[in-house]
Amino acid sequence: MRLFGLSQRTLAPWLFLAPGVFVFLIYVILPIFQSINISFYEWDGLGERTYIGLQNYVELADDEAFYTSLKNNVIWLILYLLAIPAGLFIALFLNQNVWGIRLYKSLFFFPFVISQVVVGLVFSWFYDPTNGLMNILLNVLGFDSIPVLADERYVTYGIIVAGLWPQTAYCMILYLTGLNAVNPEQIEAGRLDNAKGWKMLWYVVLPQLKPATFISIVVTVIGALRSFDLVSIMTKGGPWGSSRVLGYYMYEKAFSEYGFRMGYGAAIAVVLFLIMIVYISYFLYKMYRDEKGY
Amino acid sequence: MKLNFKQLLAVLALISFGGSMSASELVINTDTSDPAPKKAFEDLIEGFKAENPGIEVTWNLFDHEGYKTSIRNFLTADAPDVANWYAGNRMLPYVNAGLFEPVEDLWESEGLNESLKSALPSMTIDGHIWGVPYTYYQWGVYYRKDIFEDLGIAVPTNWDEFKQAGATLIDKGITPITIGTKYLWTAAGVFDYINLRTNGYDFHMALTRGEIPWTDERVRATMANWQELVDAGFFIENHAAYAWQEALAPMVNGEAAMYVMGNFSVALFREAGLTDDQLGFFQFPTITAGIPVAEEAPTDTVHIPANAKNKENARKFLAYIARADVQTQINATLGQLPINSGSEVADDKFLTAGFEMLSNADGGIAQFFDRDAPAEMAEAGMQGFQEFMVKPERLDDILDRLEKVRQRVYQ
Numbered sequence: 001m002r003l004f005g006l007s008q009r010t011l012a013p014w015l016f017l018a019p020g021v022f023v024f025l026i027y028v029i030l031p032i033f034q035s036i037n038i039s040f041y042e043w044d045g046l047g048e049r050t051y052i053g054l055q056n057y058v059e060l061a062d063d064e065a066f067y068t069s070l071k072n073n074v075i076w077l078i079l080y081l082l083a084i085p086a087g088l089f090i091a092l093f094l095n096q097n098v099w100g101i102r103l104y105k106s107l108f109f110f111p112f113v114i115s116q117v118v119v120g121l122v123f124s125w126f127y128d129p130t131n132g133l134m135n136i137l138l139n140v141l142g143f144d145s146i147p148v149l150a151d152e153r154y155v156t157y158g159i160i161v162a163g164l165w166p167q168t169a170y171c172m173i174l175y176l177t178g179l180n181a182v183n184p185e186q187i188e189a190g191r192l193d194n195a196k197g198w199k200m201l202w203y204v205v206l207p208q209l210k211p212a213t214f215i216s217i218v219v220t221v222i223g224a225l226r227s228f229d230l231v232s233i234m235t236k237g238g239p240w241g242s243s244r245v246l247g248y249y250m251y252e253k254a255f256s257e258y259g260f261r262m263g264y265g266a267a268i269a270v271v272l273f274l275i276m277i278v279y280i281s282y283f284l285y286k287m288y289r290d291e292k293g294y
Numbered sequence: 295m296k297l298n299f300k301q302l303l304a305v306l307a308l309i310s311f312g313g314s315m316s317a318s319e320l321v322i323n324t325d326t327s328d329p330a331p332k333k334a335f336e337d338l339i340e341g342f343k344a345e346n347p348g349i350e351v352t353w354n355l356f357d358h359e360g361y362k363t364s365i366r367n368f369l370t371a372d373a374p375d376v377a378n379w380y381a382g383n384r385m386l387p388y389v390n391a392g393l394f395e396p397v398e399d400l401w402e403s404e405g406l407n408e409s410l411k412s413a414l415p416s417m418t419i420d421g422h423i424w425g426v427p428y429t430y431y432q433w434g435v436y437y438r439k440d441i442f443e444d445l446g447i448a449v450p451t452n453w454d455e456f457k458q459a460g461a462t463l464i465d466k467g468i469t470p471i472t473i474g475t476k477y478l479w480t481a482a483g484v485f486d487y488i489n490l491r492t493n494g495y496d497f498h499m500a501l502t503r504g505e506i507p508w509t510d511e512r513v514r515a516t517m518a519n520w521q522e523l524v525d526a527g528f529f530i531e532n533h534a535a536y537a538w539q540e541a542l543a544p545m546v547n548g549e550a551a552m553y554v555m556g557n558f559s560v561a562l563f564r565e566a567g568l569t570d571d572q573l574g575f576f577q578f579p580t581i582t583a584g585i586p587v588a589e590e591a592p593t594d595t596v597h598i599p600a601n602a603k604n605k606e607n608a609r610k611f612l613a614y615i616a617r618a619d620v621q622t623q624i625n626a627t628l629g630q631l632p633i634n635s636g637s638e639v640a641d642d643k644f645l646t647a648g649f650e651m652l653s654n655a656d657g658g659i660a661q662f663f664d665r666d667a668p669a670e671m672a673e674a675g676m677q678g679f680q681e682f683m684v685k686p687e688r689l690d691d692i693l694d695r696l697e698k699v700r701q702r703v704y705q
Contacts, residue, residue, distance in 0.1 A: 045366060046391040059702075064695070129532040130543075150476075150535035150684075238476060239534035240681035257362045258664070258673035260387070 032273065039266035046260075056267035065241050066268070069249040072156050073225065073275070076245060079160045080167060080224035084216045087171025088209075092201075094172070095179045105176065112169035120233030123162035124149065149235050152242035159230050159243060167223055171216045178212030179205075214287060221283070225276050246272040320607040321352045321374040325361030330561060334627035341623070342614050349607050369393040373599035375608040381416040381427060381593040382661035383502075383668055388597075389419045395598040395605065396422035397612060404613045409634045413593050416661055425597035426612045428621060431557040431630040432648030433483055433590040433662075438551045439574035441468065449576045453491075453519070456579040460528050463551050470528045472550035474541030475683060478676035482663035484554050485679050486590050489516040491581035495588035495658035502666035504704030508696040517693075519581060521686045534680060542566060554578070556592070560644050561629055575647050588657030591648075592665060593633065674699040 039056055041049040060066050094105050111119060126133050127148040135145040148158035182205060190204040206213075228247040231237060237244040237252060244252070246268055252258075254265025326335045332355065339353055354374065356364060365377060369388060379385055388394050401407050401423050407414065413427040442449070442459075445466060450456040460470035475481045489498050493512045500506050501513065523529065530550055533541065539562065544550040546566045553559065563573050580587070596615055598608045614620055618636030625632040626640040631649055639649045652659065664672035678692040 044387060044391075046370060046387065046393065127535075129535050145532075147532035147535050150532045236477065238478070238677075238680065239684065240677045252673075255363060257359075258669040260366070260669065 035266045035269045035273070037266075038262055039264075039270050041263045043262045044260045045254075045262045049263075052263070056264050059264065060267055060271070065244065065249060066246075068242060069244040069246045069268075072243065072245045073272075075156055076160060076163075076224040076227050077221065077279075079157070080163065080220055080227075081217070083164050083167035083171050083220050084213070086164070086168040087173075087216065088175050090168065090172045091175035091179060095176060109169050109173055111166040112173070114166075116166065116229040117233050119162055119166055120230045123158070123165075123230075124234050127158055149243075150239050152239055155235060155239065155243040159227075159234055162234065163223070163227060163230050167220060170219060170223075174212045174216050174219075175209060178209045182208045217283070218280070221279060222276070225272065225279075246275075318349045318607060319352065319604050320349050320376065320611060321354070321602075321604070322376045322611070323354045323356060323361075323365075323368060323374040324378045325356050325358045325365075326378065327355060327358045327361075330628055334624045337627060338615065338620065338624050341620065342611060345614070346607075346610060349610070369599050369601070373601035373603075375598065375602040375604045376596055376611050377599055378594065378596045379425070380661070380665055381413065381425075381595050382665040384661075384665045385424060385595070385597070386419060386668065389422075389424050393600050394424045395600045395602065396424055397426065397598060397609070398423045400426070400609050400612055400616075404616060406616050409618065409636055410616060411635065412659075413633045416593055416659075417595065425595045426616045427593045427595045427633045428615050429625050429628055429630045430591045430593040430633060430652075432652055433487070433554070433556045433592075434578055434648070434651065435576050436545075436553045436555050436559060436563065437574050437576065438545060438548065438568075438572060440572045441548060441551045442574070449574075450579045451577075452579050452583070453581045457522065457526065460523070460526060464527060468548070469530045469544065469550040471523070471552045471554065472530050472541045472544045473533045473554070473683075474536030474538045475533045475680045476535060476537050476540075478673075478680055479662075479664055480538050480541075480555075481679035481683055482672070482676045483556070483590065484520070485516070485675075486660060486663050487554060487578040488520050488581065489513075490588045490590070490657070490660060491578060491585070492516045492519055493582070494585040495660065498588070498660060499658070499666065502663065502671070504668075504671065504700050508693045508700055513693065514689075517682065517689055520682070521689070524683055524686050529683060534684060557630060557644055557648055570643060575644050577651050586657035587655055588660060589652055589655040590660045590662060591631075591652055591655075592662045668703055671696075671699060671703045 038049075040051060040053060042052045042055070043049040090108055094101065094108060125131075127135075129135055129145050129147040129150065134148070138145060146154065148154045186204055186208070187200070190200055195204060226247050227245050228251065231243055231245055231248045232251070235243045237248050250265045250268040250272065253261050253268060259265065322339065324331075324335055326332050335353070335355075339351055343349070343351055365379065365388075368374060369377070370393065373393075379388070385394065401410070406426070410417075410427060413430070414423070417423050417425060417427060437449075441463075445462055447459045447462055448455070450459045463470045473480050473484070486498065489501070492515055497506070497512060501508075501510075506513070530541065530544055538555070538559075541553070542559070542562055543566075545553055546563070546568060560573070564570075577587075577589075596612060598605060598612065602608055615624070616634065618632075618634045621632035621634040622637040622640075625637070629640070629642065629645070631639060631645060631652070639645050660666055663675060667675060674696055678696050682689060682692055
């Protein structure tokens with residue numbers, strides 16, 4: 001069968017892809033351009049839009065809260081990557097055959113299964129200055145309580161630790177599947193050449209885990225950049241806005257109780273989008289180059 | 295990344311209330327999801343149905359917090375016939391966008407200009423009346439009467455007595471005031487009162503209307519008074535980590551003795567086990583002598599959206615909720631005060647005290663910081679107050695920042 005001069009073989013993949021492409025265009029690609037467009041307007045979401053050119057961006061450049069959010073985003077990006085080595089070591093640790101290992105694996109994976117909202121709540125209680133487990137422990141050891149979520153110095157780190165818990169589990173599962181694919185003959189060969197411990201890990205195992213590492217980095221970076229739910233649940237961006245990240249700040253300006261500045265929110269979204277696209281394309285490019293081996 | 299909420303909501307709305315389009319319908323959206331308000335509205339709607347058997351009422355109950363964002367969508371996409379909201383500046387965006395219907399005809403025909411007179415100013419924008427108020431409640435200081443009596447502290451009526459009372463409490467290892475500022479608005483309650491008492495109602499309203507710079511000396515005077523309390527250790531530690539409900543605990547346990555709050559807290563205090571012998575209420579003490587006393591009493595309201603389909607029935611409902619006997623009943627359930635001057639205040643010591651206090655508020659009645667000031671100013675202000683309560687040394691930075699916001703918001 002031929003249609004428009006195309007064979008069934010060329011046509012079929014596109015037909016199968018069509019629904020996905022269609023949805024992707026409508027819900028991902030189109031909103032990007034809509035956001036960029038809205039960012040040039042002053043609009044409360046209800047009334048008339050007024051075109052104000054780059055005014056939103058000018059204001060953004062002079063907005064302390066924006067820089068706080070940006071700084072926090074960078075801290076998130078860097079510290080969130082700790083999930084990858086942590087996930088790798090848990091995976092290595094769990095990659096053995098003892099009785100009940102499946103149960104242990106599921107338990108380690110558990111934090112990723114429960115909702116981020118629950119993770120946020122659990123950690124809020126953990127950090128609670130009067131009744132929280134962390135401060136009870138600190139008091140027993142003779143230290144003063146630390147109100148992690150009410151102190152601008154610690155709050156972002158406190159939330160990141162909460163975020164690392166499920167993210168580590170995610171990286172762990174990626175590495176566990178990766179470890180299944182590690183070639184036992186290469187391990188054997190390495191052993192014959194007297195490779196042990198760290199050397200074995202670094203030169204024999206890790207190179208074979210490259211696909212898993214790649215996926216881990218991508219999901220972790222994206223996870224760090226869209227860190228919204230934990231901030232919203234644990235602090236609402238507080239105290240006094242010091243734990244905001246760009247995603248949350250955008251939400252606060254555009255959709256929260258006192259917000260509804262759609263144009264300004266969209267401008268923040270555009271900045272976040274640019275950071276993501278730059279970071280990810282640089283990363284993909286680097287990956288691609290490494291793959292080709294020069 | 296962003297769904298078109300309007301479209302989504304339109305679809306949901308069609309599914310939920312598009313079913314039967316008979317001539318006499320009434321769709322009501324409310325945010326009364328807490329137990330007492332929910333019960334009050336159940337009774338209210340039952341009562342309305344009994345008197346208007348021809349009207350088929352659909353009631354959509356929204357989560358209290360979620361309502362604040364969904365109201366924007368349903369007012370534009372597929373409007374109900376009645377929606378509840380708040381008086382003052384909180385309704386301004388919807389009035390400006392033409393989403394509420396003016397109802398002065400109803401006020402005229404039902405004689406509400408008389409019976410609801412006290413709330414008329416907060417319902418009027420641009421010379422039109424935009425809804426019907428059905429309840430309000432006082433703010434003030436809720437305190438542990440038993441602790442005060444044990445320590446021989448008299449109820450403070452002025453600033454020096456107040457500070458003295460606090461000092462006595464601190465001596466005994468009790469924190470004078472509990473507060474949870476995680477959700478910010480509690481700090482605004484404290485600011486409102488100190489500002490109303492330091493500079494008076496007119497100044498406070500001018501400030502929230504954006505007519506006075508935040509760097510004004512009078513604002514600094516307010517903040518200086520507040521700082522006296524902060525420096526003396528009046529407020530519980532780590533308050534930025536707690537929601538207002540969590541901050542009830544220290545007071546219930548006797549670790550703190552006062553809470554600057556609205557009357558809705560009484561139900562929770564009672565639920566937590568405080569008896570009426572332990573819990574008391576007093577008016578926020580005088581700071582600058584001679585200023586006419588103003589109070590804070592937020593008003594809750596119902597409105598007819600401009601896009602409503604059954605406006606006749608909606609008017610019937612608004613007339614019903616404005617009636618003296620109905621307001622008596624609904625407020626008895628809510629544990630709040632009726633607006634209608636012909637209504638009776640429920641037999642409860644906090645309500646009678648509040649009613650007494652508000653009836654004598656010659657200075658005026660403020661709504662609340664986030665209802666008197668526009669949304670963006672309110673948010674920046676409340677964040678500033680929270681920061682000030684923890685880092686009072688940053689006062690200058692905070693006021694400069696608020697001034698910057700003011701100049702942009704009110705331009």
